[in-house]
Amino acid sequence: MKITINGQTEEYQGDPQMPLLWYLRDELHMTGTKYGCGMALCGACTVHVDGQPVRSCRLPMAGVDGKSVTTIEGLSSHNDHPLQVAWAQHNVPQCGYCQSGQIMQAAALLEKNQAPTDSDIDSAMAGNICRCGTYPRIRAAIKSAARGDAK
Amino acid sequence: MSNQFQPQRRQFLKQVSGTAGLTLGVAMLPASRVVGASDVVGEALSPNLFVTLEPNGDVNITCHRSEMGQQIRTAVAQIIADELEADWQRVTVLQAKGDPAYGDQNTDGSRSVRRNMERLRQAGATAALMLRRAAAEGWQVSADECVCDNHKVIHSASGRSVDYSELVAVAAGLPVPDSDQVSLKPRNQWRYIGKAIASVDLTSVVSGNAVYGQDVQLDGMLVAVIQRPPVLYTRPKSIDDKAARKIPGVVDIIEMPGASAPALFAPLGGVAVVAKNTWSALQGVQALKITWSTNEHSTYHSESEKQRLIDTAQQAGETVRQRGDAQAVLAASEHTHSATYYAPLLAQAPMEPPAATAWVEDNRVQIWACTQTPQATRKFVSEALGLSPEVVEVNVTLLGGGFGRKSKPDFSVEAALLSKQTGTPVKVVWRREDDIQNGYYHTVSAQYLQAALDSDGTTVAWRHNTVFPSISSTFSPDAVSPSSGELDLGFIDNPFSIDNMLLEKGQAKPHVRIGWLRSVANVYHAFAIQSFADELAHKAKQDSKAYLLKLIGPARMIDLTEDGAEYGNYGDPIDKYPIDTGRLRNVIERVCKLANWDQRGQQGRYLGLAAHRSFLTYVATVVEVTVNDSGEWRIPNVYMSIDAGTVVNEGNVKAQCEGGAIYGLSCAIGELSAAKGAITQSNFHNYQVARMQHSPANIEVDIVDSVAPPGGVGEPPTPPFTPALANALFAATGKRIRELPIPLTIR
């Protein structure tokens, strides 16, 4: 099968049941997408498939055949996606482990909702756990990216 | 000129560290580049283990503590760069390997700054003095006339200045000055210390390039997932691995050595599936059919054990602190009040489950792990392999959270055993299920409190009995009683000024491995004490804040020896870090001002207050709740005031307060239970942790400006959160919460 990862076409011939997460991490050595639960419960593994946020830990390779995947490594060319900039401005990360997933989830939210309210943010981000408790800053950073303050 | 000094420098390096390479430590590079991190090259200036100036003047600062989100890598660099007068843009932070040369590296107990600040300042100032001396030599002036200023040495009398890069070679040849020749900057000249400087790892995190334990990749590496025994110390009775072996990519199935009491830091045993990649290993372990032996822990049910703990707490315990005669006053009093508090087992559940990679060769062992404790890793790995610690190199990756779980090196030992057996590098990946079901748990606890009030509602007697399986049971199989180390955490150091006080402990047997979790015993002790104080305020029909201040009494230094109690004070001297009720009162006053406590009634807001000293730091928290008609509660605001003495990074102190509060929320709503000896929960669908929608929408943090010695920061924000929340929910609903977890809907 053929998959586009961050704009590059990749051939895959392995187990079609293998979740995308392990393909990214073990085969492509792109470890920005994290493992946190393996059951679509924490959001650490969030990537975009054809622009939609998905949990790569539960998405078999068969499901991405012919599709286009964006990971944190491919979100922007110079770490300058408005959310990455906002994340830096608000000093969001603590340990950082959840943050690739948080940023990818938030990026998908901003794609379809340019001015999310608190409850829009709550419901979009409900599946992304941060054990360090950076939620208030995540919320603030999403808002400032949405306002266009993060440049 | 510099050449003639070279031998001297080499000799110095050998003396302090054995090899020059150690001064570099290992950078947070992708694993492929970590292997073989190079020696110091050229004419670098390395006066000590922590600071190296490269020939071009760039500064490498080695952080010997583990980074798990508390931004210690940034804080260490701030401290050293400040005394060194380094240009922040020219500073790179390297990560130290595990080596006793650094002194203690066990990153727990909120002590990285308080135990290291002076020596790190000294390390930076030593390099600065050598640079000044080098410049003075060149200018033929006295070093006393020269000052360091932002990567330059300046001789103001003659208006000359020189960049550090031009001084490195000369300075490298100078003798390293004794510490008594080195003077530290006065506080008002601090350039970086105290400032909210952004994390040095920020860019690597937001770009997805940061390397954690789970991310390590080596050429030819195999991945192992282990099915560990569901019940402590049980062993496989039979293993059917036929299906597992058929899974493509599975290389081997290996039974791990079984564990027995005491748990120590040893692996739990079980059956490992070693495979070419993580997916194969995960599938392989799913396909194993194992039957397990049974033992005395196989009958452990958390529900029946809960009753046993409560019964014990309600009986007389063993006295650990006594003042006056609480029993007699209680017996004679007309106004008494009592309550039982209970808190369940919890898992630390760091976002990154434990992971370690080992490469065991004939006489060389390399470990890469998200460990809080690289030296213990080195020790336990070497013991497990029967090698001397010197041949074990422990590389510390970033930690995707630790919270105490990663201060046990068991996962590195597993990787080392498997690498030895397979002859290849092996990464052991803990699943979330393993993390939750095979952990070192935050202990379950029951506490009984009794108080007598006089006719004015003043508390005149206080009795508190605490019962929980102790962490010491992890190290000694006979330990069935809370250890003094745990009683020191917010129990024996009760700050209340009550004439009659009796503090007791009771016995409890462990059925799981008990370990540390952020703030440890402070979490449940603060929950009980600060909630019960609120109960007494209510009983006395007095304002909670006023009542709490009355319980604490006047500003004073508490001397526990007067009550016949021994107290460890977090390992620090009591005269340097007294129990200062004035500071505790101060954070209460400040947080109540911030929260507009006095206006809460008129404003129709429901607030709860709690304050607690832990890790030598004082924190007061006010939680505001709203409760809707169906009983669902939310937290619109949290207010915190922290007095942590001198702070190194204001921004990180604030972040730790926010994170500590939300971690406290997880402690309040989370619960592990056990049936037939095994933990019932397995992943985030049934182990509840705080998510965004339940977390405080807004957290305001007030940091007391203090010149007192630095206290802890990573842990102290957690303990007051749960009681403040419970007190707020009481204010809103009239329901007193004495048992955790707090349901998300209060009826």
Ligand code: FES
């Ligand atoms: S790892 Fe995929 S959602 Fe947790």
Ligand code: FES
């Ligand atoms: S920053 Fe550590 S889990 Fe989110």
